Amino acid sequence: MDFFTHKNGELFAEDCKISQIASNVGTPFYCYSQKTIERHFRIFDDVFAGIAHTTCYAMKANPNPAIMKVLAKLGAGADIVSGGELEVAIKAGINPNKIVYSGVGKTKAEIKLALEHNILQLNIESEAELDSINEVAGELNCKARIAFRVNPDVDAQTHEKISTGKKENKFGIEWQEAVSLYHKASKMNYVDVTGIDVHIGSQLLKLEPFAEAFQKVRELVLELKQIGINIKNIDLGGGLGIHYQDGEKTPELYDYAQVIKRAIGDLGCNVILEPGRVIMGNAGILVTKVIYTKKTATKNFVIIDAAMNDLIRPALYSAFHKISLVKSPDANKPKQKCDIVGPVCESSDCFVKDYDFYDCDNDELLYISSAGAYGSAMSSTYNSRPLVPEILASGSDYSIIRRRPNYEEMHLLEEVPEWL
Numbered sequence: 001m002d003f004f005t006h007k008n009g010e011l012f013a014e015d016c017k018i019s020q021i022a023s024n025v026g027t028p029f030y031c032y033s034q035k036t037i038e039r040h041f042r043i044f045d046d047v048f049a050g051i052a053h054t055t056c057y058a059m060k061a062n063p064n065p066a067i068m069k070v071l072a073k074l075g076a077g078a079d080i081v082s083g084g085e086l087e088v089a090i091k092a093g094i095n096p097n098k099i100v101y102s103g104v105g106k107t108k109a110e111i112k113l114a115l116e117h118n119i120l121q122l123n124i125e126s127e128a129e130l131d132s133i134n135e136v137a138g139e140l141n142c143k144a145r146i147a148f149r150v151n152p153d154v155d156a157q158t159h160e161k162i163s164t165g166k167k168e169n170k171f172g173i174e175w176q177e178a179v180s181l182y183h184k185a186s187k188m189n190y191v192d193v194t195g196i197d198v199h200i201g202s203q204l205l206k207l208e209p210f211a212e213a214f215q216k217v218r219e220l221v222l223e224l225k226q227i228g229i230n231i232k233n234i235d236l237g238g239g240l241g242i243h244y245q246d247g248e249k250t251p252e253l254y255d256y257a258q259v260i261k262r263a264i265g266d267l268g269c270n271v272i273l274e275p276g277r278v279i280m281g282n283a284g285i286l287v288t289k290v291i292y293t294k295k296t297a298t299k300n301f302v303i304i305d306a307a308m309n310d311l312i313r314p315a316l317y318s319a320f321h322k323i324s325l326v327k328s329p330d331a332n333k334p335k336q337k338c339d340i341v342g343p344v345c346e347s348s349d350c351f352v353k354d355y356d357f358y359d360c361d362n363d364e365l366l367y368i369s370s371a372g373a374y375g376s377a378m379s380s381t382y383n384s385r386p387l388v389p390e391i392l393a394s395g396s397d398y399s400i401i402r403r404r405p406n407y408e409e410m411h412l413l414e415e416v417p418e419w420l
């Protein structure tokens with residue numbers, strides 16, 4: 001459930017009129033609803049109330065400092081993937097004791113930063129990384145709390161580009177290697193083996209792949225126990241799918257929690273969860289304006305001022321995002337099939353093809369739904385387009401949590417050599 005609703009024919013984010021924000025900040029812009037973020041986090045966290053757990057928001061979904069502050073105030077932890085994210089999380093007030101660090105390529109500088117902040121756990125993805133962590137922890141004369149991310153070779157049944165748990169994916173250590181690596185780690189001077197971790201992919205719409213992966217984790221935890229290695233934290237990653245299309249069936253949170261309880265509920269471990277998309281996806285929209293419409297012999301195009309650099313998911317993953325009118329249409333407003341496209345010079349800069357949509361006027365306001373996760377976070381300045389503003393709505397107030405840079409600011413880091 002979210003708090004983007006039409007009232008008297010106009011779209012509101014909570015009690016903020018979208019057309020009003022648009023006339024103040026200009027389009028395109030992202031708009032998030034604080035109440036929706038809070039609701040999503042609470043519902044997720046509450047469903048695990050019966051078991052010891054730490055909910056670590058996967059901040060790569062949306063790392064805006066204001067969003068991080070909203071979540072920090074709710075007691076959220078963070079799943080980070082870089083030193084940059086660590087800095088933002090700490091600054092937002094996330095407790096370091098609730099921060100886990102994921103990713104296949106942590107540099108020594110990043111490992112050092114994580115150890116200096118004494119975060120909960122580093123999730124290791126290779127033997128080489130284990131050696132690096134032991135070395136850096138040795139230099140700091142501390143013990144690094146570590147888990148191995150295991151690759152369970154499970155098909156997540158999601159888009160190939162967001163699938164991470166098959167043996168051909170770059171993620172995690174191979175199943176067969178796990179026990180010997182745990183054994184090696186347990187003998188090292190500067191690591192403290194605390195956990196196990198699995199994350200099989202994103203936007204999962206079925207629970208069976210989770211069940212399969214978690215069952216394998218269970219077996220490994222029991223096997224490790226037999227050789228004297230006691231796992232404290234079981235990190236089950238994120239990946240729960242959300243609906244992008246009307247009527248799309250997504251797993252119930254309650255059922256997801258049951259899958260977890262059934263697999264590992266009796267092991268007496270702390271469960272770490274890393275939800276990203278389920279918290280932020282439907283808590284944000286991208287508001288845009290029609291620039292032109294264009295008719296050719298075979299197609300109708302609606303050209304909008306948002307583009308693939310602002311929201312790359314359709315171009316990158318063939319993802320569908322629903323597009324709607326900000327002002328509710330009259331009952332008799334004509335419709336036709338059209339492609340809704342951005343201004344970027346790429347044919348892949350297309351949000352939807354052959355979409356059954358209203359005849360649009362120039363300057364008409366539209367909004368793209370489910371854009372709160374992996375939207376702004378993945379944006380770029382391709383075609384020298386400025387990053388778009390981000391707005392946080394809360395009740396009848398809204399705040400610009402990232403403003404639009406002007407052209408000069410966009411180029412502040414660039415330098416033309418003297419010899420030119």
Ligand SMILES: *Cc1c(COP(=O)(O)O)cnc(C)c1O
Binds near residue numbers: 199
């Ligand atoms: C991306 C990622 C997540 C979050 O995935 P969602 O699908 O957004 O829930 C969690 N854990 C790891 C290791 C990730 O890479």
